[in-house]
Amino acid sequence: MGYVSDDPSKLRATLASAFQQADVVITSGGVSRGSKDYIKELLSEIGEIHFGEMCMKPGKPSTFATVAGPEAQSKLFFGLPGNPVSCFVTFKLLAAPALERLRGLPQADPIYPRVDAELAGSVEMDPVRPEYHRARARWESGRIVAESTGFQRSSRIASIAEANCLLEIPKNKGTLPKGTVVKALLLPHGSRSLAPSPEGFPGVPRP
Ligand SMILES: Nc1nc2c(c(=O)[nH]1)N[C@H]1C(S)=C(S)[C@@H](COP(=O)(O)OP(=O)(O)OC[C@H]3O[C@@H](n4cnc5c(N)ncnc54)[C@H](O)[C@@H]3O)O[C@H]1N2
Numbered sequence: 014m015g016y017v018s019d020d021p022s023k024l025r026a027t028l029a030s031a032f033q034q035a036d037v038v039i040t041s042g043g044v045s046r047g048s049k050d051y052i053k054e055l056l057s058e059i060g061e062i063h064f065g066e067m068c069m070k071p072g073k074p075s076t077f078a079t080v081a082g083p084e085a086q087s088k089l090f091f092g093l094p095g096n097p098v099s100c101f102v103t104f105k106l107l108a109a110p111a112l113e114r115l116r117g118l119p120q121a122d123p124i125y126p127r128v129d130a131e132l133a134g135s136v137e138m139d140p141v142r143p144e145y146h147r148a149r150a151r152w153e154s155g156r157i158v159a160e161s162t163g164f165q166r167s168s169r170i171a172s173i174a175e176a177n178c179l180l181e182i183p184k185n186k187g188t189l190p191k192g193t194v195v196k197a198l199l200l201p202h203g204s205r206s207l208a209p210s211p212e213g214f215p216g217v218p219r220p
């Protein structure tokens with residue numbers, strides 16, 4: 014679809030053309046509450062919005078909608094937030110799993126190994142939203158240790174550049190101390206991916 018300016022008529026035409034060509038349409042930006050964020054409004058004209066906000070950090074304004082197609086199966090729409098980190102995380106957690114299922118991956122198969130990881134340093138929690146904290150996991154004496162990629166602002170691309178996992182940090186007041194064991198979703202990340210140990214990932218059945 015390319016880049017489209019914040020102009021409702023241009024956006025409407027681009028979305029219509031995208032839904033004519035594709036079964037799944039994914040956009041970034043234009044989904045929060047700004048005066049020029051038109052995506053939700055335009056999707057409600059042509060389809061049904063199933064949710065327009067999520068209690069997660071990053072990714073709060075993520076939007077999911079379906080639009081009727083010529084066949085029985087509806088077309089899917091993912092409106093991901095514009096901030097690059099929010100877009101990356103919500104693509105991995107919402108859109109990529111849907112695409113994997115559509116191309117035949119069985120429901121029972123996990124998309125990402127979900128393993129125990131020990132925090133290499135303390136992590137401050139968000140009191141309102143659970144966070145997918147970007148981190149770098151490594152093996153250390155038979156266990157997985159995860160190091161935060163630093164400041165987690167959703168415009169800071171450096172927080173995803175080195176990350177090979179997303180740590181599930183619960184919403185709460187206060188700080189999780191170094192050594193706390195949390196769940197980590199291991200991302201395929203080229204040469205930076207965490208390789209399985211010879212025994213497989215702990216808690217994940219060996220393939
Ligand atoms: N009143 C509220 N304001 C905001 C809320 C809220 O809940 N209420 N949520 C905040 C959160 S959280 C996020 S995240 C942002 C997301 O806003 P949008 O999805 O509407 O994103 P934009 O404002 O259109 O864009 C943000 C930023 O990202 C750039 N962008 C967009 N697409 C791309 C791309 N493909 N490549 C690179 N950069 C891209 C865009 O230029 C902007 O700089 O809303 C908060 N506000």
Ligand code: MOO
Pocket residue numbers: 069070071072073074094096098099167
């Ligand atoms: O999705 Mo927003 O990233 O929570 O900044």
